[in-house]
Amino acid sequence: MAHTSNYILGVYDDEDVLLKAIKNVRDGGVKIHEVYSPFPVHGIEDALGYRRSRxxxxxxxxxxxxxxxxxxxxxxxxxxxxxxxxxxxxxxxxxxxxxxxxxxxxxxxxxxxxxxxxxxSNLKPWGKPKLFDKRITDDKHIVAIDLGTNQLEESAIDKMLKDSGASEVNKKTL
Structure with a gap:
């Protein structure tokens, strides 16, 4: 049986709002699973705290x-x-x-x-990618937060995403 996880998705329309939201969410103590974007966003690696690639x-x-x-x-x-x-x-x-x-x-x-x-990157030919929302390939930026790895309640994370400028907040199980 496959392991399922619950995610909260914050949907953003603008990359500048997205960068500020990432900083606010991380400063609030929430661990971000991944951020999906239809195009490269300058400075997103630093905002997410990624180290330089080896x-x-x-x-x-x-x-x-x-x-x-x-x-x-x-x-x-x-x-x-x-x-x-x-x-x-x-x-x-x-x-x-x-x-x-x-x-x-x-x-x-x-x-x-x-x-x-x-x-x-887990890009195996037989692998199945996690697709949170089809709009990430078009015009939306998605911040995915795994509820299983965070201590805050779902309602607190939901409020934090809305306060940081998310146009919508969804819940998804994968």
């Missing part, structure tokens, strides 16, 4: 893996498996390895970032 560290690690795999592969092929001694050249001509090493570094870094992002 995806760049993941990209570096996958890039380092790509570099080491490319160099290991080429050195293994050119020096161990099939050494070519032509015209007195080195066993390991490192400068000629640079293009392949660069391409494999970029390939693994980009695929690693995309894969990690999809896993972290």
């Amino acid at each position: 995806l760049s560290i993941v990209a570096f690690m996958f890039g380092l893996l790509g570099t080491s795999l490319a160099l290991t592969m080429q050195l293994g092929m050119m020096t161990v498996d099939w050494p070519m001694i032509i015209g007195g050249k080195d066993y390991a001509p490192i400068p000629s390895f640079i293009p392949v090493t660069f391409e494999l570094t970029v390939l693994l870094a980009s695929f690693g970032m995309v894969g990690t992002f999809m896993i972290i």
Whole structure:
């Protein structure tokens, strides 16, 4: 049996009102589950208290893996498996390895970032997204508050959202 949660949704028409509302709701001690918007809102990450993403560290690690795999592969092929001694050249001509090493570094870094992002964001092909309101893809901003993770009563959260400028407040069970 799937776990269901009760949410209170504050619907906002304007992004400036939304940013002020997020600050007021968080200052009131309410934990916001997520904010949905039809377009990027500048400053919403700071208002929600999100930390900087560590995806760049993941990209570096996958890039380092790509570099080491490319160099290991080429050195293994050119020096161990099939050494070519032509015209007195080195066993390991490192400068000629640079293009392949660069391409494999970029390939693994980009695929690693995309894969990690999809896993972290729960964007599985077989997953079912939570859609609180269809208007979030059109012109409304939604603040979703999970009642199970907050200590305040539903009526207090409802009043707080209305006082902060919400055009409507709804309850939804997912």
